[in-house]
Amino acid sequence: MSAGAAARVDVRAYACPMTYVKAKIALDRLAAGERLEVWLVAGEPLENLPRSAAEDGHRVVSVEPLAGEPGAFRVLVEKGAGAAAPELP
Amino acid sequence: MSLSGKTALVIGAGGLGGPALLTLAAGGVGTLVVVEDDVVETSNLNRQPLFKEADVGQRKAAAAAARLRALFPSVAVDARDLRFDAGNALALVGAADVVVDGSDNFATKFLANDAALRAHRPLVHGGILRTTAQLLTVAPAGIGGCLRCLFEAPPPLGAVPSCAEAGVLGATAGFAGALMGAEALRLLAGERGAYEGRLFTYEARSARGRLVLVRRRPGCAACAGTQPLEASAPVACAAPARSEGAA
Amino acid sequence: MNDDRIERYARQLLVPGFGEEAQARLGRARVRVVGADAVASAGLVFLVQAGVGRLWIEDAEDVSPADASGWLFAPTSVGTPRVDAARAVLAPLSRFVSVERYSTGGVPSATLVFASSVPQALASAESARRAGIPHVVVEPDADGGALVVVPPGAPCYACARSTTGVGRPAQPGIAALSALAAQELVLMIANPGSVPGRRIDLVRGVATARATSRLAGCACGGAASLDEPAGPAPT
Numbered sequence: 001m002s003a004g005a006a007a008r009v010d011v012r013a014y015a016c017p018m019t020y021v022k023a024k025i026a027l028d029r030l031a032a033g034e035r036l037e038v039w040l041v042a043g044e045p046l047e048n049l050p051r052s053a054a055e056d057g058h059r060v061v062s063v064e065p066l067a068g069e070p071g072a073f074r075v076l077v078e079k080g081a082g083a084a085a086p087e088l089p
Numbered sequence: 090m091s092l093s094g095k096t097a098l099v100i101g102a103g104g105l106g107g108p109a110l111l112t113l114a115a116g117g118v119g120t121l122v123v124v125e126d127d128v129v130e131t132s133n134l135n136r137q138p139l140f141k142e143a144d145v146g147q148r149k150a151a152a153a154a155a156r157l158r159a160l161f162p163s164v165a166v167d168a169r170d171l172r173f174d175a176g177n178a179l180a181l182v183g184a185a186d187v188v189v190d191g192s193d194n195f196a197t198k199f200l201a202n203d204a205a206l207r208a209h210r211p212l213v214h215g216g217i218l219r220t221t222a223q224l225l226t227v228a229p230a231g232i233g234g235c236l237r238c239l240f241e242a243p244p245p246l247g248a249v250p251s252c253a254e255a256g257v258l259g260a261t262a263g264f265a266g267a268l269m270g271a272e273a274l275r276l277l278a279g280e281r282g283a284y285e286g287r288l289f290t291y292e293a294r295s296a297r298g299r300l301v302l303v304r305r306r307p308g309c310a311a312c313a314g315t316q317p318l319e320a321s322a323p324v325a326c327a328a329p330a331r332s333e334g335a336a
Numbered sequence: 337m338n339d340d341r342i343e344r345y346a347r348q349l350l351v352p353g354f355g356e357e358a359q360a361r362l363g364r365a366r367v368r369v370v371g372a373d374a375v376a377s378a379g380l381v382f383l384v385q386a387g388v389g390r391l392w393i394e395d396a397e398d399v400s401p402a403d404a405s406g407w408l409f410a411p412t413s414v415g416t417p418r419v420d421a422a423r424a425v426l427a428p429l430s431r432f433v434s435v436e437r438y439s440t441g442g443v444p445s446a447t448l449v450f451a452s453s454v455p456q457a458l459a460s461a462e463s464a465r466r467a468g469i470p471h472v473v474v475e476p477d478a479d480g481g482a483l484v485v486v487p488p489g490a491p492c493y494a495c496a497r498s499t500t501g502v503g504r505p506a507q508p509g510i511a512a513l514s515a516l517a518a519q520e521l522v523l524m525i526a527n528p529g530s531v532p533g534r535r536i537d538l539v540r541g542v543a544t545a546r547a548t549s550r551l552a553g554c555a556c557g558g559a560a561s562l563d564e565p566a567g568p569a570p571t
């Protein structure tokens with residue numbers, strides 16, 4: 001796993017919307033500031049996931065090709081502080 | 090007033106179209122024309138009331154028709170398993186007394202708007218995004234503006250969340266779709282629509298409802314019935330377009 | 337949550353404020369629905385689709401011809417018990433939801449009231465209030481009406497209900513109010529504390545909400561009598 005990643009989720013086998021849903025669930029389990037490493041494929045997942053994560057208040061730390069897996073990418077997402085609580089005010 | 094001689098065109102049989110169809114059928118509309126070219130998927134089942142588990146994998150148009158016919162045998166259901174596009178829009182709209190747009194992408198929403206105005210048919214537009222619903226009725230030669238008066242053109246790709254990213258609660262979509270059906274029933278009965286010239290938005294968590302006036306934009310080609318009908322590109326999005334002034 | 341459930345609820349898991357925990361709360365919920373007529377039909381469908389674990393339907397009547405204007409009852413079901421007809425249509429919608437006839441021994445964790453009379457509505461609401469569980473009472477009026485939304489501790493139904501008498505006969509557009517009622521209950525179950533006590537009026541397609549307030553001296557203000565149980569029911 002990437003340095004500093006508290007968890008990893010591999011969504012290469014899934015199609016949207018499952019790709020972001022699985023990542024979101026994994027992020028929900030982390031504390032604010034912890035990082036999640038997501039393995040995904042190019043195309044819709046690669047285009048959607050960073051944007052969705054940013055919209056949900058998380059920070060996309062890096063997007064890199066996944067070594068040894070053509071067409072696959074590794075996205076490192078840091079859980080946002082504001083996104084932690086499920087209850088709304 | 091009996092609506093048994095009336096025809097409603099409903100674009101989409103999913104989260105918005107499904108509840109609209111059920112409401113229209115319950116209202117005794119004589120003929121429902123359903124335009125839907127998708128297949129029932131598992132993730133549809135959190136919100137699309139026409140479909141049950143055993144329908145997964147079936148064509149939506151056929152499954153929708155079967156459910157509607159079973160519940161409302163006196164309603165004629167004409168299921169069209171095809172995409173609403175520039176090639177068939179005018180014919181479909183022209184054959185109906187009211188158009189209910191439950192489509193899930195902007196290109197189709199604008200096409201429906203343009204075609205309805207060109208054919209002088211009232212259109213009920215609805216959109217849903219996460220916990221917010223929005224509705225607008227576009228009446229030919231009526232008060233108020235159309236979808237293009239509200240927004241000049243479909244937002245570019247990437248400007249709004251894609252379908253895949255935008256979550257939605259089933260009951261919120263159901264609320265919006267049922268309101269669309271109820272509005273269509275009003276229009277068919279010859280009453281003025283509740284959303285004519287007024288965009289109604291409702292956010293579920295705050296229970297905040299707002300009405301925003303939609304004025305006709307001078308020179309709007311769509312309102313004049315002269316907007317060229319563009320081919321609808323399958324932009325995956327269920328989000329209502331952002332509008333200035335809406336909550 | 338296994339992949340089956342994730343796939344089923346994917347679209348609502350994406351809603352901010354919804355996630356694994358919220359979906360799990362829905363799965364643990366035992367929702368009592370009082371009344372299963374045409375007005376209730378849309379709400380029942382959306383409760384099942386949202387993934388409430390157990391749906392307990394309470395209705396002693398048979399399906400009437402008027403019920404055929406709802407979302408559940410085909411004309412062939414007229415004359416059969418409403419609960420059985422509703423179960424037959426609701427169960428195939430989701431294998432994750434158990435739809436049963438309500439038995440008076442069951443302790444619900446939330447209640448949705450589509451009562452057919454004011455006394456029944458008041459009694460059902462009071463029972464939910466005493467149990468400390470979230471509940472919604474639906475007051476149909478033609479194609480709209482009102483909802484009184486009561487999270488635990490909020491002003492009760494008796495404080496917030498309409499006093500202008502029974503509404504006009506329900507019309508098909510009432511499905512919107514029914515769906516909204518299901519949504520309010522789902523929000524209270526999934527995100528406890530996120531919904532304040534409120535009354536939502538739906539008139540000619542436009543919904544407006546306002547906070548509910550307690551009538552002076554109402555028992556819901558905490559002036560508990562000796563026979564009231566203390567504390568909310570466990571969720």
